[in-house]
Amino acid sequence: MKRPTIADIARRAGVSKVAVSYALNDRPGVSEAKRAAIKAIAKEIGWRPNSAARALNGAQARTVGLVVCRPARILGMEPFFMELISGIEGELSARRYALMLQVVTDHEQEIEAYRRWWGEGRIDGAILVDLHFDDPRVTELQALTLPTVVIGHPAESGSLVPVWSDDSSAVHETVRYLSALGHRRIARVGGLPQLVHTVLRDRAFDAVCEELGLTGHTIVHTDYTGEEGARATRRLVSSADRPTAIVYDNDIMAVAGLSVAQEMRLDVPGDLSIVAWDDSPLSQVVRPALTALSRDIPAYGAHAARRLMSLIAGDEVGGFEDEAARLTPRGSTAPPPAALSPAAALQ
Amino acid sequence: MKRPTIADIARRAGVSKVAVSYALNDRPGVSEAKRAAIKAIAKEIGWRPNSAARALNGAQARTVGLVVCRPARILGMEPFFMELISGIEGELSARRYALMLQVVTDHEQEIEAYRRWWGEGRIDGAILVDLHFDDPRVTELQALTLPTVVIGHPAESGSLVPVWSDDSSAVHETVRYLSALGHRRIARVGGLPQLVHTVLRDRAFDAVCEELGLTGHTIVHTDYTGEEGARATRRLVSSADRPTAIVYDNDIMAVAGLSVAQEMRLDVPGDLSIVAWDDSPLSQVVRPALTALSRDIPAYGAHAARRLMSLIAGDEVGGFEDEAARLTPRGSTAPPPAALSPAAALQ
DNA sequence: CCCCGTAACGTAACCGGTTCAGCCTGGGGG
DNA sequence: CCCCCAGGCTGAACCGGTTACGTTACGGGG
Numbered sequence A, B: 001m002k003r004p005t006i007a008d009i010a011r012r013a014g015v016s017k018v019a020v021s022y023a024l025n026d027r028p029g030v031s032e033a034k035r036a037a038i039k040a041i042a043k044e045i046g047w048r049p050n051s052a053a054r055a056l057n058g059a060q061a062r063t064v065g066l067v068v069c070r071p072a073r074i075l076g077m078e079p080f081f082m083e084l085i086s087g088i089e090g091e092l093s094a095r096r097y098a099l100m101l102q103v104v105t106d107h108e109q110e111i112e113a114y115r116r117w118w119g120e121g122r123i124d125g126a127i128l129v130d131l132h133f134d135d136p137r138v139t140e141l142q143a144l145t146l147p148t149v150v151i152g153h154p155a156e157s158g159s160l161v162p163v164w165s166d167d168s169s170a171v172h173e174t175v176r177y178l179s180a181l182g183h184r185r186i187a188r189v190g191g192l193p194q195l196v197h198t199v200l201r202d203r204a205f206d207a208v209c210e211e212l213g214l215t216g217h218t219i220v221h222t223d224y225t226g227e228e229g230a231r232a233t234r235r236l237v238s239s240a241d242r243p244t245a246i247v248y249d250n251d252i253m254a255v256a257g258l259s260v261a262q263e264m265r266l267d268v269p270g271d272l273s274i275v276a277w278d279d280s281p282l283s284q285v286v287r288p289a290l291t292a293l294s295r296d297i298p299a300y301g302a303h304a305a306r307r308l309m310s311l312i313a314g315d316e317v318g319g320f321e322d323e324a325a326r327l328t329p330r331g332s333t334a335p336p337p338a339a340l341s342p343a344a345a346l347q
Numbered sequence C: 001c002c003c004c005g006t007a008a009c010g011t012a013a014c015c016g017g018t019t020c021a022g023c024c025t026g027g028g029g030g
Numbered sequence D: 001c002c003c004c005c006a007g008g009c010t011g012a013a014c015c016g017g018t019t020a021c022g023t024t025a026c027g028g029g030g
Helices: A006-013 A017-024 A032-044 A051-056 A072-077 A079-094 A107-119 A136-144 A167-181 A196-211 A226-237 A251-263 A281-285 A297-313 A342-346 B006-013 B017-024 B032-044 B051-056 B072-077 B079-094 B107-119 B136-144 B167-181 B196-211 B226-237 B251-263 B281-285 B297-313 B342-346
Strands: A063-069 A098-104 A125-128 A148-151 A161-165 A186-190 A218-221 A245-248 A273-277 A291-294 A320-322 A326-328 B063-069 B098-104 B125-128 B148-151 B161-165 B186-190 B218-221 B245-248 B273-277 B291-294 B320-322 B326-328
Touching (some): A017 A032, A098 A107, A125 A136, A125 A297, A148 A297, A167 A245, A186 A226, A245 A251, A297 A320, B006 B017, B017 B032, B107 B136, B125 B136, B125 B297, B148 B297, B167 B196, B167 B273, B186 B196
Parallel strands (some): A125 A148, B063 B098, B148 B161, B186 B245, B273 B291
Antiparallel strands (some): A291 A326, B291 B326
């Protein structure tokens, strides 16, 4: 049972292929009577346009590509990606666009996937995530002239359209808040140091700590896993002048850090305050619930997708700065232990 | 700058399109010398096959479809899906297959997506998840003759190829373990009651409780969210003869249940034992760490993908029963409080 | 009554590959 | 020395739509 084609419809309707094409695409050139008749036949025999044939005439693929370069296992754990994807999907599916997804292990493969998809006419646009400094993918995608939205800071997105949020101000808000509580030694457990947003957060962290005269600030880098978050916490907490507050770059690490602290008989927030970047059920469910930097990640993805749609439509599209993450104080932050607080120090 | 076609190569090489086609596809019909020359030119001008043109000749799309019918927000929270997808991806990317993903809100749309993709020649196969009883999607996919693997029990997968795991034995193991610890009143907080695996777990749970003479067993159904997990826990724990152990259908609910119990000043595991279905960093990171039913979800997805690949290749493919989840005891399970244990009852 | 504009349709070509049926050429066997 | 066959290659057709353009019929204005 072969798939019906417009030729089949044309035969049954006693008209030419062209008339059928016009009728089914709601274009002028056929009488309303014939249009209706043709549509009825099309529906009856279950005709569907063959996208390959359409694509051959330069039509759109109605698909956008997303390649994620991370070990598969991390992907499953990181709520960020899935939320981002669900946000993108929400926007795409409303416009009947599909998402082409591939997980790879290095940038070479990632570039290759984009090249292939674009070269083969399978995608109309792409979304780039996990921006690096001097990212080779940016150069490549620019060269391909593939409509692309970058989830990342405009400083490194070249001529591609960036969608980003002001992490710097979120860092400021967090450190100011901790400082106001009385903390003087704050540590930051950051993510992968090659990612642009990690470095921008690092810089902002250093800057605001200097500005507030907080001397004992430290930064540690990790791969976002709970294990490394736990290890970093263990090291920080057992150091000579241990921090009284730690800010983690994701919730997985913050939760891991929390349990390490509790294992080591530290009271959270009494002895140690904890802040998690990116809110999630995870942060809210542990005891104490974690003070977190919340943002609407699905909305973030939706913005990127919407930008990409415009870009594909041929519009001039500027970058978009999404809202910065908002600090949501919960039970994991409090003034530092008296002995370590500025008040005690002043006595 | 247009994309180069085989006609361009043919012109430069001074041969016909056909010779180029043969050469590039490593098929006999051209001398090795010409083949090499043609390949060199193709590489030089950066030629890529146009998949649309190939598809028009009945070639494969090298893509499989997956439609997930859940609210986008739940998707982001449930580690199961992302892990499943990463497992599927691992297998697909090794074979240079891509994954076409779409998130929808009802089965109508889901069926429509599969129909469209298949009808338009965009996918070679599909993966069906969240199997229901008398699932309309099974009927539809069978009718489409689209190669499909179902993640779900063979009893409901019709002629489609099932990949499943024996949840029943995992339920048995869990209940036996709790019973051996001395628990007599065990509750189960299950997932969506319309899903096949929920019902199969329910049945197994009832059966083994009867078998062991555990009288006070209860089952509650939820939508897998932490909120409903918490609510169910609150209700169970404040009932007249509260259970001494609760088994949750996912980790999100188990963790939510844990924090409800702790809020209500119940000691876990002293007053209440907790078991989570599906292990995750989440379960290991809370205090006490949760006793969990672990399975390798990425491997599960990989099996499904591999099956689907064979199916697409035209092989006869049987279903596959993956390993059952293994019970991993951790700190959240212990004998029930003495007053409630069988030993106390016998005195 | 004729001319011309236009709606309604058809014909042919095209998109970029693949496939099929030949057409040469050269070399080995009879 | 001729015939046949295989290897190497080409022209034309085809996949299923879209598009440019040509044709017909009809109707209104001059």
